[in-house]
Amino acid sequence: MTLLARLDAFARTPLADYPTPLEPLPRLSREVGRPIYVKRDDELGPGLGGNKTRKLEYLLAEAERTGHRKIVTFGGLQSNHARLTAAAGNRLGFETHLFYFERRPQTLTGNLAVNHWLRAKMHFIPLGGGGGMTLEATIRLVRLVALAMVGRHYFIPVGGHNWLGGLGYARAALEIDAQAHALGLEQTHLVLAAGSGGTLAGLMAGLALCHSDVRPLGIDVGKLWKAFPASIARLATEICSHLGEPHQFAAQDVPLVEETYVGDRYGVPSGDGQAALLLLARLEGLLLDPVYTAKAFAGMLGEIKKDRLPKDAPVVFLHTGGVPALFAFPGEEL
Secondary structure, X not given: OOHHHHHHOOOOOOOOOOOOOEEEOHHHHHHHOOOEEEEEHHHOOOOOOEOHHHHHHHHHHHHHHOOOOEEEEEOOOOOHHHHHHHHHHHHHOOEEEEEEOOOOOOOOOOHHHHHHHOOOEEEEOOOOOOOOOEHHHHHHHHHHHHHHHHOOOEEOOHHHOOHHHHHHHHHHHHHHHHHHHXXXXXXXXXXXXXXXXXXXXXXXXXXXXXXXXXXXXXXXXXXXOEOHHHHHHHHHHHHHHHOXXXXXXXXXXXXXXXXXXXXXXXXXXXXXXXXXHHHHXXXXXXXXXXXXXXXXXXXXXXXXXXXXXXXXXXXEEEEOEOHHHHHHOXXXXX
């Protein structure tokens, strides 16, 4: 069986049209001195769009198949994943519960405002600093909290971080590989934000299984999880296993730049990220968000300046969406 046939063996509820565009950024390319492209996954799906749409197509198909009417997920205050889950949940008739482990802001802005308009049920549980846990341990803990507060439901981990959600980006790997070859791009570097790591894991699995020469590079935007590369490696390995083509990844195989471009902490804009946001907006009229994609874009520019991406190789930036978060930080200096 081909990889696409293996992917098609799993139930999937389409939420968008594919493929998303892979576009050149000519003015930015001239500024940087090398070809830069953008993959427009910000255009995917309902509720102002974003990359989590690809994961939710598999996850919500499973929720439908198992007869659940409530869905639960969690994330940071400006979580694009939570907003997209609420929007997709409405489209399919689910009651959506979103958990945030911070105080409820006095004013709901950005993604939180969109969640309010979508009538998602938001639960704010202030737990203080936290941190120092693995991603898997955090998911297990939140699952227990959600079961106690919501009752029977279909649980979606933060960012859709499980093997089933990861199928969405294993499938995207085929799409990106085909587009890169159609444009004559060879040895392409694909740069993306890594918050929960599921998108990176799915791409690692899909690109390996289709023997692509596209090389992913994740930019850590959160500095959130203990043993983060190991979590991504485990998930990529698990995705391959479920696709019937075993491939073992180790933590050292994960192409991830950790902590360097995060700034002060997760969920707070960084100076370099804001500068990157302004640069892309000024040159190409394309908007990033200050929490995720701007930091990842700054990371891409930083790695280029440090000559860590070969000069003769094209670079594709995976735009994962998040524009509503722009309106959560209206006073930020650019």
